[in-house]
Amino acid sequence: MARPRTSGSKKARRAEPEERRQAILEAGLSVFAASGFEAAKLDDVADKAGIAKGTIYLYFSDKHDLFEQIVRHAVTPVLGQLQNVVALPDLPTEDLLARIFEVFRTEVLQTDRKLVIRLVLTEGSRFPKIAAFYHREVIAKGLGLIRQVAERAHARGELASDEIKKFPHLVFAPLLLSVIWDGLFSRIEPLDVEGLLAAHRKVLIGSGSRRRTGK
Amino acid sequence: MARPRTSGSKKARRAEPEERRQAILEAGLSVFAASGFEAAKLDDVADKAGIAKGTIYLYFSDKHDLFEQIVRHAVTPVLGQLQNVVALPDLPTEDLLARIFEVFRTEVLQTDRKLVIRLVLTEGSRFPKIAAFYHREVIAKGLGLIRQVAERAHARGELASDEIKKFPHLVFAPLLLSVIWDGLFSRIEPLDVEGLLAAHRKVLIGSGSRRRTGK
Amino acid sequence: MARPRTSGSKKARRAEPEERRQAILEAGLSVFAASGFEAAKLDDVADKAGIAKGTIYLYFSDKHDLFEQIVRHAVTPVLGQLQNVVALPDLPTEDLLARIFEVFRTEVLQTDRKLVIRLVLTEGSRFPKIAAFYHREVIAKGLGLIRQVAERAHARGELASDEIKKFPHLVFAPLLLSVIWDGLFSRIEPLDVEGLLAAHRKVLIGSGSRRRTGK
Amino acid sequence: MARPRTSGSKKARRAEPEERRQAILEAGLSVFAASGFEAAKLDDVADKAGIAKGTIYLYFSDKHDLFEQIVRHAVTPVLGQLQNVVALPDLPTEDLLARIFEVFRTEVLQTDRKLVIRLVLTEGSRFPKIAAFYHREVIAKGLGLIRQVAERAHARGELASDEIKKFPHLVFAPLLLSVIWDGLFSRIEPLDVEGLLAAHRKVLIGSGSRRRTGK
């Protein structure tokens, strides 16, 4: 995605302000995700970002603000990608789902973005603004995307049930479970996410896909 | 009264130790769930339990211990119920799932037990012992239960896919989503959990249950 | 031991709450007076009061509150004394003034009460509530008292000018100056307060007391 | 232009160093007076002076130094004026006092100079050097001036009491009170300073000036 570069570049001796902001956001994400909002220490954020404590306050008004910015910052890109995948016209639903799940797996589960989801899950109820923002920008859009897919799939007879149009959540639920499992139980009992999502696809497609996949 | 054990003198004015323990655990659950572990104040727990702050330390060694006991305390009962449901031999899978989901909806989602799940989700990663305990006592058992159901169902041809035997998580995922949605987004966009779970059942059953597609 | 319950009048091991409050107020007065509100450290207050930092917050909600209570605490007693002096019926005005000034000198200037006045002078403009309180409880009453004296004195022809009835401030001004001088310049050039006040009396009485003639 | 001194090149766009110094001193006076030394922020001083924060340190070594310079800067002029007034040989004392008080009222009370007095009052005890400076440059000279007046007046029989020669403070006290009242209580109960000073004059003159007691 292209963003217009501001500031007449040249060689920047001092870190560009925007770089610093990014560094703080990233450091903050990892610290908040590791400790939760309350237990997170801004000292640790500063250390991790390689700056002094006070510097954080040049970029964010306080701990709350930093938290909100972190969530807002890490949100949009993925949905754009998915939008592109969904826009592919003639992909069979099974393949489409495969691509979507794969994007999720590689672009979310295997990156720091899963930390943002986890942060929203764990802290969202105490940050109504963040919950609302996340619902509006991610959840609603994501479910809309799935609904789109479901409608097209159903029209073609490629889905097990038209219920999914009404409850796209069902498509998303195992993805959510993956994120959570990853954070809580993967060390105790690793989860084969690829397998899980493949199985999920099969269930969703069910007999909708013409071929029978008997075993 | 169950135990005329300790303070048998005069009126049973002083609470039995076990009652106090319970009171603290319940108060703790609601306070921890509302604020998260770090932000929860033992002062509030004490107030809510109707005791003095110091008293907590007569029953629990510290805040961590209280948290762990809270989770341990609120765990077993439901699984027993489900075990009973599953043990019913001749129930069609669709009905069985309906019963299971219903138990979850009424006994978990509509009670404080959902708070425990949320607590494990939000704090579990910082309490490995709790995560392990919960995995062992709830997750593993629950998934085992579902796997049982799936195996039986598949043997009878009542399930869309035998993948579910390998990934019983798929059955559980929407339940998890319900709990999370309830905590984060229900005020923004309420979720029709009954509808969701009904749809989920349909998807799971798929074309598997030919005998009963009437319903 | 340990049977004498809840603070009878017996021997209290632990300091009575009210004693503690007093100790904090006194410590606070000296620290605030020495450093000013902003520069005063609650650590120092705690040290001086012989308690832990946190204890202050059991008695006062925050630094502001402590400051306000300090001023409120040290206010009323003296005015009562002056009221009594003024109530003496037949004292010649000159003697009455002498007694008033003497009370001020010994009960204010030579005690910590002068610190309160100084505190109000130095911080009052940033604490409108305190300024209003002090004006209402001390200034207004004090000026009222002086006006009383002036009216009686004038009726008897014992005052230089009836202007003092309109501006009792004139009687008070040198007292204020004494307090300020004491704080700022006494080490550089000590002020003979007794002499000053004696001279002040003479000026106020002027020829009024000699001739005893109405104008 | 008065001084084509330093940066004579191009347009006089860049402020003369001395102008900057003045600007900082003035800004500092208003900020220090409004907040007190401790609470005053150099950020605010810089903003108000229209310069960058770091620039302050090119002119002053630190916050203390700035404070001292502020007081030193705003001191001398008025006394010169008063000196001139007092030097008028044949003015009756009452008129002389009227002139003096009037200068004080218009040149101090109605200007920022009253801020300096207030600053010395409120912060002086923590800045012994400033207190000493102010005593030497203002107080001592001012009292000396008054003593001069008093001596002359007494020689002419124009004063109520010769005590004033020994305690010229008595003449000054109501002026001090005016400054303080203005800062603390004027919003609660305005003070008629002109009236006060007129009354003060009458008291001071007392029966001394028989010639002019026409009421």
Place this chain on the structure above:
DNA sequence: GATGAATGAGGATTCATTCAT
């Protein structure tokens, strides 16, 4: 056993001061 006053370690935030540009 209970109590709740007292403790003091810990962390968010501010702001005088520095220094690279």
Place this chain on the structure above:
DNA sequence: AATGAATGAATCCTCATTCAT
């Protein structure tokens, strides 16, 4: 010289934990 971003020491306040009663 001037700037203002960066620094980090300093301080208020909170709250888990202790302990005298």
